[in-house]
Amino acid sequence: MSDFPQPAAVKPAEQGRLTRLWSSDFAWAFRHSPVAICSMAVVMLLVLAAVFAPLIAPHDPFNPATLNLMNGFTAPGTPNAFTGEQFWLGTDDQGRDVFSTILYGLRISLFVGFAAVLLALVIGVTLGLIAGYVGGWPETIIMRSADVQLTFPSILVALLIFGVAKGFTPVEYRDQVAIWVLIVAIGLSDWVQFARVVRGATLVEKNKEYVQAARLIGRTGPAIMLRHILPNVLSPVLVIATISLALAIIAEATLSFLGVGAPPTQPSLGNLIRIGQGFLFSGEWWILLFPACTLLALALSVNLMGDWLRDALNPRLK
């Protein structure tokens, strides 16, 4: 028996989920890490800019009927000598507004990046769950395939898929399918780490009591995997997904820079940089610099988030 006043017991289960999240350790760590807040802010800003590009962009750079060649090579902020128009970040060689082009290019870069990671995630997590839970032949096949694919660097796999797809596609459709081929190429080259991590975590979870309990009451394999195991293996997946996103964005930029990525009709940041490189030495530095900075900001922020997430979710470093 105690005379000490009892603290008001707020039962955690009664609070809303959002409130719980906000007051968790994780959120506390986030709120107190300037790095995490900054990088998250940058990423959100870029994503919003990309999503609302049609509303924000002062011009539509990909509608050829609106272009005026005489606007070409205008420096940032200075009026064009012939038409008098002004552009925040200048124009490229065809008279396209660099600012608008970056916004639309961001769309492609982000779309390909997110979609590729999503594809890799879905494939990898599914295969990892199956490998870990079911074991036996499926596990061997999946993990051996993972090993085989790990032997090859992702850029090579991506280039190959792209090259073969190009060979199969008739010329008229190449531009239209390019984006989807890019997504598949990058996504397929990246699923392995998801599979490995999820398999490992599944192996651990598989033997825990709650899984055995679920089996006892008659839940089937897929149901167990999805509803019980999956939520518990998500945290390492989140870290990998973030880092994969940065890699996917860089991969897309690289492939576009090499000339085998996004087509000229739907330029991404990589294409813009490739075009800009040609004008670096002649003095039109803005065509290279702004897309390059945007790419760097994006990749860096995502990487920082991934790094922070890994540290925050790693129990051993606490």
Added chain:
Amino acid sequence: MIAYILRRVFQSAIVLLIVGLVAFSMFRFVGDPIDNMLGQERTMADVERLRVQLGLDQPFVVQYFKFLGNAAQGNFGVSYRQGRPVATIIRERAPATLELAAVSGALAIIVGIGLGVFTAIRRHGIASNLIMSLSLIGVSLPTFLIGILLIYLFSVELDLLPSFGRGETVMIGDWSTGFLTESGLKALILPSITLGLYQMTLIMRLVRSEMLEVLRMDYIRFARARGLSERLVNFRHALKNTLVPVITVTGLQLGSIIAFAIITETVFQWPGVGLLFINAVQFVDIPVMAAYLMLISVMFVAINLIVDLLYFAIDPRLRIDGRH
């Protein structure tokens, strides 16, 4: 132990066969296989001869093995773009890539391990934090941007180093080397930094995190308690145990340098197989793509096999229960 080795070798063989299958499918089904072997200028007699030789009416499996047989003899067909045998083209250009990869790899390992150890030992110093921050940029900057910036800085502005190509090369038998001339050596510097930077950053971060883990271990604390000098503790005990997992990852990463060379070679116009491959992809030059794929695979599989066996030899835990 023999069982382990045999199993790994067997796995490698399977991988090569699968890769061969992919290459064969590309060769056979994308574009015209006769074109792939002979090029556009050919007589009807050539076509007939090759049709029989390739056995195009025979079952898939038979064709597949004939293709592999051809490849094993070094016959990869004729390049669309150049009209010359692919094997010749690759043989001419391989030394360039291999030398570049070797130098980049060495750079990445030496600097990566060195910096990794330094930042682990002096974990909280300013230099350490600076290096870690810069390394993050190193991982976030695409390789091609690094190359462009290096060219601009060192070649155009400062005029210290060449901006393209291999410089003068010397032929030693069939191998053209850039190591024996000053211009060759100068030409290697920027491309190998560009190529090695990503790997260097990865190795550095890996070594650092592994070493931090190891330094936390009990036996290190006991070694210090026994009065061993910091140097002995760090280098004799900690580093050795750090290196074990590092070797695996590093070995695999180094194999991928050859593939990343594609980007560096494009920026620097380095006349290696990477540039050849990217041109082949742009041209849909299937024979070159298939040949590159097969040769690279052989290389990767070999590297992986060696690393695995090395790992097996170093880590006593594996030898005990024979599984990993």
Added chain:
Amino acid sequence: MLKLTAASVIALSMGAAFATPAHAETFRWASTTDPQTMDPHAVNAAPVLSFLNNVYEGLVRRDRNMAIEPALATSWEPIGDGQGWRFALRQGVKFQDGSDFTAQDVIFSYERASSPESDTSSWFAPVSAVTMVDDFTVDIMTTAPNPIFPDSIANWMMMDSGWAAANGAERPSKDTENFATLNANGTGPYMLSERQPGLKTVLSAFDGWWGDDRGNVTRAEFTPIQNPATSVAALLSGDVDLINPVPIQDAARLSQSPGVKVVQGIEARNIMFGFAHAAEALKFGDEGAPNPFRDVRVRQAVAQAINVPAIVQTIMRGAALPASQLVSPEIRGYVPSLADAPVWDVEGAKALLAEAGYPDGFSFGLKCPNDRYLNDESVCQATVAMLAQIGLTAQLDAMPVANYWPELRADNFDMYLLGWSSGTFDHEHPIRFLVATPNEEKRLGSWNFGDFSNARIDELLPMIQSELDEGARNAMLAEVTQIYQEQVAYVPLYVEPLVWGVRDSVEVVQRTDNFFILRWANVN
């Protein structure tokens, strides 16, 4: 940190210690296109012929001002009444392998260069026979009087019959390789000492050359550099002595850079758009629909929609010359009275389209090379935008030049970009190749991919070729020009600028045909 600094210090000091004067004996030059063969009869393309002009020679050659002068022939005179030409050959000339040059080699070279496997056969369309009079005299008989025949063979190079026979190279090989693709044996001032296709080609001086008009270059290395920014960087850092072309946008900066100068001129190459004149249906875009380009009003609309001055101003940085005909004003036979190109008029173009039955425009395929002409892809992209303003949707397909010519030969286009340089420095040349109705026997219209055909032009062409009176000839050329302008056979855009980047320590001569003649170069 320590290791990194040490490494860079070592690297830098190595660089300093080993620094040698960069250009002692070797002249290095670079271009975007590697000559695809060393065989002078295999491919009729400027990069090949320009390069081989240093190794092989013809009966005649062009001097610094493009005038024809004697080379392997010391003199020539017409036979009879225009039945042909008699060439007196130079004596004592040796091939680089030591064999003598005789009339035998001329006969052999004629057979080789005019064979079906050769790409230069159309040069010999007017020729009926080549006969040997004696060891050093050759008669070339023509089917009709041909006053400018000697002008047309400046790039026809002599090959040693013995060497060709001994090496199985009696006929040229276009797509696969034979001995002559990788090796050369000419009479010219330089020998081919190393050939790595796509990588490096080395020439060294031939001491047994008969001529004496040469500079001080004893060894020359050619490297193809595909990336223009890389080639500019290479020039600035001294890795090469000459680059051709300099990307237009870098010309200003280069001319202000120390150690480097820009040599600029106008090339005798006209850039133009061609159409599919004969095809029934569109091949791309609104595939299968009746081909709108058969209607001259549609072609006129296209000509009026393209703002050539804007292209010249922006993409060409003012360095190109707007064109109205298939040749530039410097070329013989240019018609000054017809120097007006269609004026840029968007509304007028739309009206023409509506009149022709396409008020809402249509969609088609535009084919373009991306590594052959200066800023070719940019020009095509700009054209896409301009055509969009009158309602035409052009699907641009840009490709490397090695893929491009086969596509055009296979009629796989609706509209395409082309550049043409008159090999004879005469207006008749492009008319013969581009405007005459294609005729394989008579070797006419071999580059008229769109199959443009006009009976009156076909009638006038042979008359022009055999007309000796300049006035009458020019009048006929004027009539032909008027027809092809009114019919919009092609849309001439501009004359290409020639921009070479050269180190200050080097002197070179720039010729309007963009050929780089090594023996006129001097390294100081």
